[in-house]
Amino acid sequence: MAAPASVSPSPAVIVLAVGGLYVAQSVIGGVTWAGLPAVLRERGLALGNVGLLSLIALPWGLKFLWAPVIERFRLPPVGRDRSGEIVMWGGGLSVLGLAVVGFWGPVSLGPVLACLTVVALATATVDIACDGYAVESLPRAQHGWANxxxxxxxxxxxxxxxxxFLVLVAGLGWAPAVWALAVLLVLLGVPFLLRWRATAIATHRPHTPSLAAALRRPDIRRGVLACALYVLAHKTAMMMVGPFLIDAGFDLATVGLVNGAGTLFVGLAAALAGGALVRVCGARAVLVSALGLQAAAFFFFAARHLYPAIPASALIAVAVAGSSGIMALGFVALYAQFMHWSDPRQGGIDFTLFQSTDALVSMVGGVVSGYAAQHLGYGVFFAGAGLLAAAAIPAIALICRPGAGGGVEALYQDRSAAFLPSGESR
Known part of the structure; x- marks a missing residue:
């Protein structure tokens, strides 16, 4: 029996509806991981305190604990999909939290950290629903659209x-910049809510989502290990790139342009290229290549710190390539693996386990990287990060080898049985 129309929307609809939510979530992540560290460093905060911003990722690391509750609420045994309700409540709390942060200056680190942690809790909960919706809505052949x-x-x-955000802070001040982002979050959530209200129908779901069901599957355990290794080697040291550029003599607006223009153009282009390369070469080859390129970027940062005569233009170019292009290339492949390893009947739980691993490793790595950069110096810090990325290459190649794990294909072949219109059976 064919799945309901609401379960198989067109790829264009997924890009518009789900993509808007991913943009909104990443706006907050961009402020936390790139914007705010540069603002705080410009205003004289120690690198160790800048690294404490990684603690905001704690809800993202622990969201697997409440993902089963959210997924069972979102997908009741009989009834309408409740994804939109989760998005409305979580999105509203995120907007309110940013509005409050706007009243505090960035030097009020304690209150800002507390409020942004609440915002992270809300957005992490929304992400559970968003990921589950994407996994269940697309057949495996269309995963590239979701990626x-x-x-x-x-x-x-x-x-x-x-x-x-950094350009707005430099030009308008802290409060107007934060409030502008809050308004943007509202606009980004509208397409998803409109589509959800128009297409959600009552459905019978024989499978009960659970964390135990996820952990029993070898694909999930393999994916968690791959995610932890990859994020540790590829991502955690990148939080220090913004402070490194500030200490290298660049002003806040320049760093903002590097983060913004580089991410917008280079990152998007690399994401599209990564999607094509995954289809042609496979996710494993792209992951390995991205680790090699990132190791080279880290070694360059170390060399630039030791030899300041290296042109500033070269530093900017590598910073853009490392933080935007290489990162996007690798994470397209990693997310493709996540979707491949996830059960479409409980995608919000399975995908959350991978993202929680990402967040926990990023959080711990970010705190450690702040203190490591402060006490060892940028040269030793980035050289060590490069060695770590290079050492992770054979491990990722082994874990993601073709045919490892397996077993998820049958779940996609039988996906129509997991989402039957209310009152019908197989």
């Missing part, structure tokens, strides 16, 4: 939160 929405939306949001 484009996820990674492309993430880089567009990061460009806004880490780039445009």
């Amino acid at each position: 484009a929405a996820q990674v492309g939306g993430a880089y567009l949001g990061s460009a806004i939160g880490g780039g445009l």
